[in-house]
Amino acid sequence: MSRVLILYGTTDGHTRKIAEALGETLREEGCALDVIDAKRAPSNLGPESYDGVIVAASIHIRTYQRAVKRWVLRHAEALNRRPSAFVSVCLGILEHRPEAQQQVQEITQRFLQRSGWRPVATRTVAGALPYTRYSWLKKWVIRRIVAKTGGDTDTTRDFEYTDWDDVRAFARELASHLSRSEGRRRSPPPHASSPTSVFGVAARSGDRA
Numbered sequence: 022m023s024r025v026l027i028l029y030g031t032t033d034g035h036t037r038k039i040a041e042a043l044g045e046t047l048r049e050e051g052c053a054l055d056v057i058d059a060k061r062a063p064s065n066l067g068p069e070s071y072d073g074v075i076v077a078a079s080i081h082i083r084t085y086q087r088a089v090k091r092w093v094l095r096h097a098e099a100l101n102r103r104p105s106a107f108v109s110v111c112l113g114i115l116e117h118r119p120e121a122q123q124q125v126q127e128i129t130q131r132f133l134q135r136s137g138w139r140p141v142a143t144r145t146v147a148g149a150l151p152y153t154r155y156s157w158l159k160k161w162v163i164r165r166i167v168a169k170t171g172g173d174t175d176t177t178r179d180f181e182y183t184d185w186d187d188v189r190a191f192a193r194e195l196a197s198h199l200s201r202s203e204g205r206r207r208s209p210p211p212h213a214s215s216p217t218s219v220f221g222v223a224a225r226s227g228d229r230a
C-alpha cells in the first residue's frame with residue numbers, strides 16, 4: 022500500500038476541498054493518506070516517510086501561500102527523489118486572454134524554478150469565488166477585478182468553477198503511477214532504464230520511480 026502525503030495551502034478554503042477530493046480518490050485506490058494544511062504542519066513533517074507527495078496551493082495576488090513555498094523550498098531534494106505532483110488552483114485559467122493563461126503558467130514555473138522542485142506532474146485547476154465568505158472590502162475589490170474580465174459579479178452568492186471529475190482523474194493517474202513505482206521497487210527489471218510514467222515524463226535517474 023502506497024503512503025501518500027497531500028500538503029495544501031489555502032486562504033479561503035477551496036484548495037482544502039480540492040485536497041480532500043484528491044485524498045478521497047487516492048484512498049479509494051488503496052493508498053494510505055495524510056492530508057495536511059501547510060500552515061499547521063508539524064515542523065518535522067517531510068516527504069521521507071511517504072511513497073508519493075501531492076502539493077496543492079492557490080494563487081493569491083500572483084503567488085502561492087507562504088507556508089507552502091517554504092515547505093517545498095526546504096524539502097525540494099527529498100521531493101525530487103520520489104513521485105510528486107503539484108496542483109495549482111487559480112481563476113486566471115478561466116480567462117480567454119492568452120496573456121492571462123501565460124501569467125498563470127509563469128507563476129507556476131517561477132515557483133518551481135525558485136524552489137528547485139521537479140514534480141512529475143502539475144495540474145492547473147480552476148478555483149472558486151466564495152463571495153459570501155469575503156469581508157465587505159475584499160468582496161468589493163474582487164468584484165471590481167472580476168468585472169474587468171467578464172466573470173461572475175453577483176456577490177450575494179458563491180461560485181465554484183472546479184472540474185471535480187478532472188481532479189479525481191488526476192488522483193487516479195497518480196495512484197496508478199505510484200503502484201507501478203512500487204511494483205518496480207519490489208522487482209526491478211534486469212535492464213530497467215528511463216521508465217516512462219503515466220504522466221508522460223521519463224523518471225529521472227536517482228528517483229525511486
Ligand SMILES: Cc1cc2nc3c(=O)[nH]c(=O)nc-3n(C[C@H](O)[C@H](O)[C@H](O)COP(=O)(O)O)c2cc1C
Nearest residue numbers: 031032033034035036079082083111112113148149
Ligand atoms: C485576494 C485574491 C487574489 C487573487 N489573486 C489571483 C491571481 O493573482 N491569479 C489568479 O489566477 N487567481 C487569483 N485569485 C483567485 C484564487 O486563486 C481562487 O479564488 C482560489 O479558488 C482560492 O483558493 P483558496 O480558497 O484555497 O484560497 C485571487 C483570489 C483572491 C480572493
